[in-house]
Amino acid sequence: MNEQFRGTVHREAISDQITDRVLSLIREQQLRPGDRLPPERELASLMGVSRATVREALRSLAMMNVIELRHGSGTYITSLEPQLLVENFDLVFSLNDNSFLELIEARQVIEPGATALAAKRITDEGIAVLDDVIVRSWHCLKTQPGDFPQLDIEFHAKTAEFSGNVLLMRIMQGLTQMSIASSHRTAVDEGAVSAARVERAILMHEGILDALKARDADLASQRMLKHLLAVEDTLRGAQTE
């Protein structure tokens, strides 16, 4: 016996029911990208709840990039493209305190593979983008070597982007952001941006780009790993100075 006590006592919170409802409508294609939802006031009266509750649900969906709230205009379904929906994936690994040695090690595991994929998929437009980064890097070396880290990040982020894999792209972006925060904390910047080091880094970027141009996945992957090992040496050196 005692079956009579089965079942959950806590029903789901109202605002969670609303988010589930919207997500269901999206899955059933009753709501499609670009569609506009009814105004908040209307939704509230339709469902017999307060506007505040509706807004809690809508804001949650907006944070997941499922909908977009446009002030004065309305609520719209986003494009629902994968790169949008995984935008917050970095939460999975960025909420912890990480040493930059762990960071660089993770990049050594991920970037060579991502670069190999990029070699297979990069378009001529993509190559032009990376070429431009290199050109700007040389210019930066002559004028403001201190600004190089920004271009370094851009090169790596773009390379990850051309891997054509949105998850790898997001992971790389998250890791590079953490690298920035980490280097700011450890004051590594001064050592890493000496003109000689910047020049070596640009040369290695060029080598990687050449391999990408040749669509040589193995070579590109190898060179990216070598580059990241060099970065690790630089960081280790700066750390012990």
Place this chain on the structure above:
Amino acid sequence: MNEQFRGTVHREAISDQITDRVLSLIREQQLRPGDRLPPERELASLMGVSRATVREALRSLAMMNVIELRHGSGTYITSLEPQLLVENFDLVFSLNDNSFLELIEARQVIEPGATALAAKRITDEGIAVLDDVIVRSWHCLKTQPGDFPQLDIEFHAKTAEFSGNVLLMRIMQGLTQMSIASSHRTAVDEGAVSAARVERAILMHEGILDALKARDADLASQRMLKHLLAVEDTLRGAQTE
């Protein structure tokens, strides 16, 4: 002149500022798993905003499983485990048929490298843990083959753990967890848990573990990649059936 008009017109919505603030506090270790946040009323007055706005932020964080709102008790930081934080990303896989291929591709990039690290760092205790997973996998095959995916996750998650890199561990555990969610969506389960396939998977796990026991990083890495390529074939096959 006209400098007076500088600056961005659209500032970030207040509730988004609050979520960012909470996430920053977590990153800075000022808030840790299990910690309790101040009551909503207090947060509102501390930040000089209304309670409704605070709640929109908190509900968004709760939807991403970063915090938990306990009615009558308070607001608490969750465990922040990767398996928990990726829960809501399954929407990507139900909306886009090809996303799970990108997922397995990302795993193919990351897991071999992480496994190589594990080969260098795994302890005898770690090996015992993986041995136990294998033993339970064989037992599962004989009794409840349908429960194998859970053990599959466990093998990969533990391997990630023994890589000794928290970042890689979390990324890998998150991706592995999502694999299960995506395979549920695509109704692959039936095909994937056939006894023959389960047996093949366990044998490959054994091969990986043997390489780890030998501390052979290259071999372990190779075998992990081969295993994931096999998983991809299984998924592709199930997709077109």
Place this chain on the structure above:
DNA sequence: AGTGTCCAAGTGATCTAACCAATTCCACCA
């Protein structure tokens, strides 16, 4: 002392009723 009951305080959940701010669109005028 141990134990169970009950109540009050604390806290999240929801509602109501405003007003502010950005967008949209149409009527009106030049």
Place this chain on the structure above:
DNA sequence: TGGTGGAATTGGTTAGATCACTTGGACACT
């Protein structure tokens, strides 16, 4: 024709109140 101003629409935010759940301590009973 075309711009221009203002009203209507709609999201953003606030304030205050009430409901519902949890917690812990006071109290009575054993």
